[in-house]
Amino acid sequence: MLRAGSVLQRVLSPELTDHALSFRAWISLVMAFTLAACVSSPQTESLHHAIPAPLSSPVNLSDVAFFPQADYQCGPAALATVLNYSAVAVTPDELVPQVYIPARRGSLQIEMLAATRRYGQIAYVLSGSLSEMLQEVGNGKPVLVMQNLGLSRWPQWHYAVVVGYDLTRSEIRLRSGTIRDYVMPLALFEKTWARADHWAVVALTPGELPVHADEIAYFQRVADFEQSQSGEPAIRSWRAGLQRWPVSRLMSMGLSNQLYAQGNMPEAAQVLQQLLLADAGFASAHNNLAWISLELGDSVAALHHAQRAVELDADDDNFRSTLQAVQSKISSGK
Amino acid sequence: MKSLLFKTGSVWMMAVAMITGAVLQPSAYAAPAGMVSTQQLVQESRVDQQRAYVNDFLSRSDVQAQLEARGVDVADAQLRIAGLTGAELATLSSQIDVLPAGEGVLETVLFILVIFMLLDIAGVTDIFPGL
Known part of the structure; x- marks a missing residue:
């Protein structure tokens, strides 16, 4: 991504704008993007090469409730989704005053964790491994994830909940925004997730442990x-x-x-x-x-x-x- | 009759409040100061994690190349990390945390590391007893 960015800047720098973009510049631009596409989803790549046994069959936690988000309030909606699955009856509206900051049109990660605890659940932040995160879903736990849907430099932060996957088709299934079943390519998901530092949380009912707990x-x-x-x-x-x-x-x-x-x-x-x-x-x-x-x-x-x-x-x-x-x-x- | 109902009602409410108050009483026993508390262990485990984090950082080949260019022996630096306090480790690891944001930060982290060492030599601090 960084490489692609620097090439782009060079290509569009003032010295070059009065000339037509040279063929070489175009080629290097295309190559840079191809390169970025190859290297920026490393975990998806390695899952593609060898699907771990626990992830071999598709999973869809279809009974995870869906709370379509209002305005920019993906945080309260996503949090309500995981809490309700842990048998905590709470609506996004009740969570808004606890985790939503109107001026920033978003929710802070640390407040998402604090609110989870407030409802009697242990907020466990996963390691950042895609395979481990999917295994939590396979084990019946929806996973709250943070994504950056924009670019590192122009971020667009978003919270969603992973509810399923199909690795033979390299797809992941989310409750996201206003879409109940948002199925997206795993490689693209990984990129948006990596830009949010691979942040993923499960809400544990006391007595429960993640599959891969540290x-x-x-x-x-x-x-x-x-x-x-x-x-x-x-x-x-x-x-x-x-x-x-x-x-x-x-x-x-x-x-x-x-x-x-x-x-x-x-x-x-x-x-x-x-x-x-x-x-x-x-x-x-x-x-x-x-x-x-x-x-x-x-x-x-x-x-x-x-x-x-x-x-x-x-x-x-x-x-x-x-x-x-x-x-x-x-x-x-x- | 109505007022009687009201009275019994409020008596019940008070009783319920008192019982739940007793049940929800958080910690019945405050631990004496001499006991090793869970929060104390949390602090220690955070310091251990940060130490491992900084050591991982030092074992990166680009970082080692930068250190060597400054005449700092990598093995020495790793030994010295073992002598850093929790607060100093926190400073270092928070700098490493933001590293991907810009390449210039690598310089900053190394700069802080070198400052720690210089202060030690000057006798201001005693982080690296070996110096």
Whole structure:
């Protein structure tokens, strides 16, 4: 694309405009565009060469509702589409005040994520892989995508929802704008999607995981989620994460901390004990287990874990102050 | 009769409000300061991600060529990245983020990297203990 642009500029630069465009210039212009067409949909190309087994048969999530957009309000319409599919009854009109900025005639990505959380769903941003994104659709999840329908320099931002694909025909199916079933060539979609930085989001009901979840990304999204949706939904999300990554430090700490916040000390302790069986050198888990053990009235365990944390990382101020606090509580208790 | 209904109604409403209030009470237990919180781990994981991002950037062949042209050893630079704080990594990676927008930005990122190193040598900062 860049190459095509620079050739175009050269071709149309003032020095050349008084002459007729030379044959060579035309040829190079055409070649540049051909080149751009070849290289600007690399993911479609590689899918075309070898269709991954999970994507071999066509998919059409025909029961995904359609909310035709009003004016420039593709953001609220697309968000309502994915939320309703997750059994959240909400209309685009209700979402307008939450995600639409009239002066910019559009919606910010970050507000789309925040609104998703507000309706009790975890907004998980996918990796940017076309294959992984389509596999979410194949797994029954409509995917909210951002596109730039214009050029990088003159952007025209747009939100749509991917609801199907047919790779043998190299097509993708969207709920887009005012068209219920917008079927477009996959290569063209990829170009418009790449210009929006391959932004794609699934709304996860607590307990659900994407097909290709990244441990750190999932951890961060659930941590965002639990700030406004603590309690049972957060606990369910952490448990699902721990099921996918059974010895994950991040999932164990997230779950244990949320259980602690809910006052469920026995289970908060159990989660960390389980982790330490497989990962005995994780100082932060020892540190937290010391505090939980204090809550449970087990001062022997509290002292043991506080000491272990300091042994593992003597430079950590947090761990040292934990040990001091545990020691002073034990001595004042006796 | 009407007022009685109204009264019972409002009593019920108050009871419902109190019960839901109790159920929806967010965090029953505030964690002591000494516990490692989930938000703290989020911060750490972001720093790790940014470090990986900057290291990926440094392993690009065009970037390595630019660094070598400035007499900076790539292996050294990668080692130094390990010493950057979260805030400095954020600065660097945000510069890399906007890189596709213009080729001049590559210069900016390298410039920032070199500034960090110079400040270190001058004793203003202590990002690269090896220098």
